[in-house]
Amino acid sequence: MPIRVLLVDDEPLVRTGLRAVLEAQPDIEVVGEAADGAAVIPLVRQVRPDVVAMDVRMPLLDGIEATRALLRTVADPPKILVVTTFENDEYVYEALRAGADGFLLKRARPAEIVHAVRLIAEGESLLFPASVRQLAAEYADGGGNRAARALLEGARLTEREGDVLRLMARGLSNAEIAARLVVGTETVKSHVSAVLGKLGARDRTQAVITAYESGFVAPG
Amino acid sequence: MPIRVLLVDDEPLVRTGLRAVLEAQPDIEVVGEAADGAAVIPLVRQVRPDVVAMDVRMPLLDGIEATRALLRTVADPPKILVVTTFENDEYVYEALRAGADGFLLKRARPAEIVHAVRLIAEGESLLFPASVRQLAAEYADGGGNRAARALLEGARLTEREGDVLRLMARGLSNAEIAARLVVGTETVKSHVSAVLGKLGARDRTQAVITAYESGFVAPG
DNA sequence: CGGCGTCTCCCCCGCTCGGGGGAACTGGTC
DNA sequence: GACCAGTTCCCCCGAGCGGGGGAGACGCCG
Numbered sequence: 155m156p157i158r159v160l161l162v163d164d165e166p167l168v169r170t171g172l173r174a175v176l177e178a179q180p181d182i183e184v185v186g187e188a189a190d191g192a193a194v195i196p197l198v199r200q201v202r203p204d205v206v207a208m209d210v211r212m213p214l215l216d217g218i219e220a221t222r223a224l225l226r227t228v229a230d231p232p233k234i235l236v237v238t239t240f241e242n243d244e245y246v247y248e249a250l251r252a253g254a255d256g257f258l259l260k261r262a263r264p265a266e267i268v269h270a271v272r273l274i275a276e277g278e279s280l281l282f283p284a285s286v287r288q289l290a291a292e293y294a295d296g297g298g299n300r301a302a303r304a305l306l307e308g309a310r311l312t313e314r315e316g317d318v319l320r321l322m323a324r325g326l327s328n329a330e331i332a333a334r335l336v337v338g339t340e341t342v343k344s345h346v347s348a349v350l351g352k353l354g355a356r357d358r359t360q361a362v363i364t365a366y367e368s369g370f371v372a373p374g
Numbered sequence: 375m376p377i378r379v380l381l382v383d384d385e386p387l388v389r390t391g392l393r394a395v396l397e398a399q400p401d402i403e404v405v406g407e408a409a410d411g412a413a414v415i416p417l418v419r420q421v422r423p424d425v426v427a428m429d430v431r432m433p434l435l436d437g438i439e440a441t442r443a444l445l446r447t448v449a450d451p452p453k454i455l456v457v458t459t460f461e462n463d464e465y466v467y468e469a470l471r472a473g474a475d476g477f478l479l480k481r482a483r484p485a486e487i488v489h490a491v492r493l494i495a496e497g498e499s500l501l502f503p504a505s506v507r508q509l510a511a512e513y514a515d516g517g518g519n520r521a522a523r524a525l526l527e528g529a530r531l532t533e534r535e536g537d538v539l540r541l542m543a544r545g546l547s548n549a550e551i552a553a554r555l556v557v558g559t560e561t562v563k564s565h566v567s568a569v570l571g572k573l574g575a576r577d578r579t580q581a582v583i584t585a586y587e588s589g590f591v592a593p594g
Numbered sequence: 595c596g597g598c599g600t601c602t603c604c605c606c607c608g609c610t611c612g613g614g615g616g617a618a619c620t621g622g623t624c
Numbered sequence: 625g626a627c628c629a630g631t632t633c634c635c636c637c638g639a640g641c642g643g644g645g646g647a648g649a650c651g652c653c654g
Binding site: 179180181321322323324325326327334355356357358359360362363366 | 399400401541542543544545546547554575576577578579580582583586
Binding site: 533558559563 | 629631633634635640
């Protein structure tokens with residue numbers, strides 16, 4: 155039931171940090187660590203992780219080659235979350251084009267890291283809605299870091315969806331939100347469904363949690 | 375639909391602060407202000423608030439007398455939230471004995487203030503579960519500030535209820551919580567119901583919001 | 595002009611959720 | 625021993641929630 159994560163990074167400090175962050179979550183289990191891409195494939199076969207958190211820049215075999223190798227040689231491969239230090243790392247886009255499922259900056263806050271792992275674990279209908287490769291292509295076509303920003307911002311909510319999420323985060327029911335926004339309850343349900351989809355949330359409670367964890371709404 | 379609040383305090387600064395905090399909430403409306411207890415009764419008749427946030431120490435007519443007068447003379451009186459500066463203010467207990475529904479420290483964080491108003495507005499099955507007068511009596515009997523602490527802590531959750539709330543705040547369903555705690559789903563439902571009751575929450579989403587707003591769980 | 599995204603509303607359906615009861619067992623306390 | 629709080633489990637039931645699908649109206653933009 156818990157999400158099984160394999161950490162791949164040449165820096166022990168990063169691995170330790172990721173482990174600390176992820177193991178603090180009840181639904182996430184770190185099942186292994188590797189220091190370079192070459193060690194990944196046998197380890198994946200052995201521990202069968204759901205998600206591989208993979209650094210791009212590594213000795214021996216980098217994250218791109220490791221990603222390609224994983225997808226080519228492993229049956230039912232895990233989701234691959236590319237971890238990087240730099241926002242404009244062209245290796246990231248190569249990795250995404252190689253088949254990675256998402257990417258994450260090392261300087262992300264713990265909550266974002268956790269969130270990214272959960273989303274990736276649930277499939278690609280999440281923070282990176284099936285358009286990762288397209289965005290990477292856009293970037294390659296000269297889109298600059300617009301694609302990077304789009305990826306970072308991830309689940310871009312429309313204005314109305316933002317309104318609805320804010321009211322959800324105040325504890326209002328669909329009917330109450332409808333009354334407040336002066337629209338029908340069916341309309342609210344549509345927006346709520348859109349929000350749930352974009353945030354990768356199963357229900358409104360998880361959406362509100364994400365709203366808090368991401369800083370979309372602030373306590374106090 | 376919004377909660378109508380009347381502010382009663384002799385200090386304009388406090389009234390302004392309370393107004394700013396409360397008006398920032400979509401579901402709360404400040405419908406009037408009074409600077410002393412004598413002005414409260416006609417104002418209550420006029421604006422029909424749901425909640426009166428009442429200072430205890432005021433010139434002319436203090437909060438205790440104002441509370442008594444309100445409950446004696448107004449039909450269908452509003453809920454009364456006693457606002458005070460000092461934790462061990464014996465006037466508070468007199469006010470509670472006079473019929474106030476709850477009390478709040480002025481140095482409370484904005485979220486706590488908002489929370490208190492919402493809870494009070496929903497009736498006394500809330501932060502102060504019908505035992506306010508009993509606790510006040512305990513205090514009078516020499517319980518020291520134990521009663522004060524009990525009031526402050528308000529909805530004291532049992533250990534198991536805390537476990538359940540923590541897992542609710544991670545977005546787990548009743549079935550998932552049951553699996554994690556290795557109990558039946560009916561058991562979890564019992565705990566969830568208890569948590570909702572104690573927190574004055576209508577559903578798990580509101581309970582999770584309270585958990586965040588109160589600092590019971592921390593983002594990040 | 596024709597798409598596309600956004601906002602609006604509608605249908606049906608299944609399920610979880612939450613309220614209302616109650617009941618048994620434990621471990622303390624009086 | 626009686627009592628109470630806490631934990632565990634059970635029943636029934638209604639309502640809200642969320643998924644699935646569709647559809648019309650508007651404005652923007654290539």
